[in-house]
Amino acid sequence: MPPTLDLSRTSHAKVVISPPRINLRRAASYNKNDRGPLSSTSSRFTFNHLVFSPPPSPGLPSLSPPAKKPSRRLFGTIRPLRVIRYSIRLLSVVLVFFVALEVLTWFFGEPAPAPAPTKHARPVKEAEAETEMVSQKEAPGFPTPIVVTDDRGRAKWTVSIPPGSEFPLAMSQYADMCLKCRQVAERTRHLRSHGRGLHQVSLGFGSDAADDFIDVQEAEKAGYFPAVASGDGSFARGGSAEKMVCKKSLTFVLESDDAGLGKTLMMLWTAYGLAEKEGRAFFVDDTRWAYGKFTAIFHPPPLPECSAPPSHEILPCPRHARHLVASAATMDVLFGGLTESVDPPSESHDRALRKTQFSLARRGYEALSRLNKDDGVYIDTRARELVAKKTVPKSKGQRNGLAVGVHIRRGDRHPLEFQYRHSYMPLNLYTDTAHELVEAQFNHTGLFGGGGGGEADAAASAAREQSIVVVASDDPMVYESTELAGASRAQERIKLASKQNIQKANPDKSVMRKFVDETFGWEGGFYAAMFWNLGVSPSAHHAAAAAAGSTIPAGGSTATTPPSAETLRLRSLVGRAYMMDLTVLVEASDVVVCTVSAVGCRLLAVMMGWESAMEQGNWVNIDGGYGWLGLEW
Known part of the structure; x- marks a missing residue:
């Protein structure tokens, strides 16, 4: 039996443990196959072997697949609401910036430097050569719209007409000025929104055309135009220095x-x-x-x-x-x-x-439509005569007949109806419509009250027989047509004569007379060429045409010279006849039949009134299914 170690007699009270570096015992291997069982009494005993997991070798694949990193998609982490919110904030900052610039410009902005004075208008750019803009220091010597700069440096525009100019200007001048007004107004808006300097900054929300325009009085006060002293310059017709000038x-x-x-x-x-x-x-x-x-x-x-x-x-x-x-x-x-x-x-x-x-x-x-005194008296008399024709004796009924007014326009005005667009509406369409209106008015028994069927039929028959047709036309041959036989003329004070009627005035050809040019009448209706040459002899017409280099000068045979007093007198007669025809149709007729392609037909509706013409249906158009066209066509 080996001897035991007796520690009771040692002089050291504690056990001295040698440091690990002089420990002769072999360290445990990291390889689990090389580790052996450890003694329970060993000082190196721990429970680490139960949970021991050696670090993975960098050269060997991992036992478990590595975790995938989240992929970064283009919009994976961008939220739409956040983008919208940031956009709104950015736009708000920009808006505040521009508003601040406008406010600063309003109070402290300096006007734009004025261009050097020029005697003639200068074009804005080649593409707009017809649009004239001149310096605000000198008004042009001809009527034209111009662009100016106000005291805050903003572009505005006005219209310059030299004081003392003839009034009214020529029609071509007015038409040209209206075209230039649109161009200059557009140019002004462009300058206000795309101009140089802070004084031209615009928010781009559009501008009011009324704010861009400066009227003549304001332009004179601002110094863009030379001030006109009171009494200087010509007044328009109806103007006088004695009365206060109208505000508008x-x-x-x-x-x-x-x-x-x-x-x-x-x-x-x-x-x-x-x-x-x-x-x-x-x-x-x-x-x-x-x-x-x-x-x-x-x-x-x-x-x-x-x-x-x-x-x-x-x-x-x-x-x-x-x-x-x-x-x-x-x-x-x-x-x-x-x-x-x-x-x-x-x-x-x-x-x-x-x-x-x-x-x-x-x-x-x-x-504005009251006729002159003489024509007005005649119209009243003529209307009473026609009303008397449709009056039914009291012994035959209690209601008068129906007066149907018929307006027939020919000449250079053609219908809107497709099948008649190159000719005229047949006369039988007018008369058939008039007869249908009369029949529709008196085909109900008992319409007039009274004693029953027999008496009502007799009253309706009497009123139907007493009905009349009143005709007004620009073609004198219409009155002689068989379709309108028995119809009454609207007025007989001024008639458009035909060539046949003129020749009847001088039936004896054996009597020697002074030579006159060939006679022309109004056969076929009213034509513009016929009107412009009223009072002008054919020889004078040909001479004027030869001087103008054309057979029919624009605007009449004497376009370069004002019409003579005789020409104006004849034209005035035509206008008086036209107005008297329309006035009689309205005052003497219960229903009017016409073609809406003629402006006279539309005037008749206005003269009758909306309630009578449209709501009650007393204005009858036979030219297609059109209604009242007003200023169109």
Whole structure:
């Protein structure tokens, strides 16, 4: 038995353990196959062997697949709401910046340097050579719109007409100025939104055309135009230095290339309605009217309590100018809003627009259509005569017959109906429509009350027999047609004679007379060439045509010279006959049959009134399925 170790007699109280570096025992291997069982009494005993996991070798594959890193997609981590929020913040900063610039410019902005004064207008750019812009230091010597710079350096525009200019200007001048007004207004908006310097900064939300335009009075006060002393310059017709000048006005110039009277009257009446609606004083200028003096046909127009402005303040454009001049040449400027149509078309909107035009024209008719004193007395007498013709004796009935007015337009006006667009509506269509209206009016038994079927039928028959047809036409041959035999003329005071009627006035050809040119009549109706050559002999016509280098000069045979007094007298007779025909049809007729392609037909509806013509159906159009067209066509 080996001896035991006795530690009781040792002098050391503690056991000295040698440091690990002098430990002769072999360290445990990291390889689990090389490790042997450890003694429970060994000082190196731990429970680490139960959880021991050696570090993976860098050269060997991992026992478990490595975790995948999240892929970075283009919009994987970008939230749309966050993008929108940041965009709104950025736009807000930009908006605040520009608003601040506008505010600073308003208070502290310096005006743009004015260009050097020039004696002549200079073009804006080659593509807009027809648009003239001149320096604000010197007004041009001819009528034209110009661009100026206000005291805050912003581009604006106005219209310059030299004081003392002839009024009214030529139609071509007004038409050219209206075209340039649109171009200069567009150029001004471009300068305000794309100009140089802080004084031209624009937010890009659009600008009001009324803010860009400076009226003549404001332009004179601002120094763009030389100030005109009181009494200097010419006043328009109806103007006087004794009365206070009107604050707003509309002057209608009775001048047109159209020989017909109907379109001019429609524009005149509508213009008056617009002026009254907008609170403008209304003036009529007949300086170059083809029909002579306005008072030769109508009563003088009602004069406002104020005076017309100086002629250089009366502008053809823009529409919101303080003093506006309108004519056939500037029809689009004045009536553009009245002829617009919606897209897609709307029947209710179209009817509302037509009613608006109708009401304006009706107001003008009531104020401006009174015939002169002599013609007015004749019309009253003639209307009573026609009413007496349709009167049924009291012994035969209690109601009068029906008076059907028929307006037949021929000449250079053709129908809208497709099958008749190159000819004219047959006369039997007018008469058949008139007979249908009479039959529809008196084909109900008991219509007149009274004693029953027999008496009612007798009263209806008497009224039917007493009904009349009243005819007005520009073609004198229509009155002699078999279809209208027995019809009554609307008026007999002024007649458009045919060549046959003129020759009947001198039946004896054996009597020697002074040689006269060949006679012309109105066969076929009213033609523009015939009208322009009234009072001009064929020899004078050919001489004028040779001088002008054409067979038919534009605007009449004597386009270069004003018409003679005799020519104006003959044209005035034509206009008087036209108005008397329409007035008699309205005052003496219960129903009117016409073709809407003729402007006279549309005037008849206005003269009858909306309730009678449209709501009660007393205005009958036989030219297609069109309604009242107003200023169109």
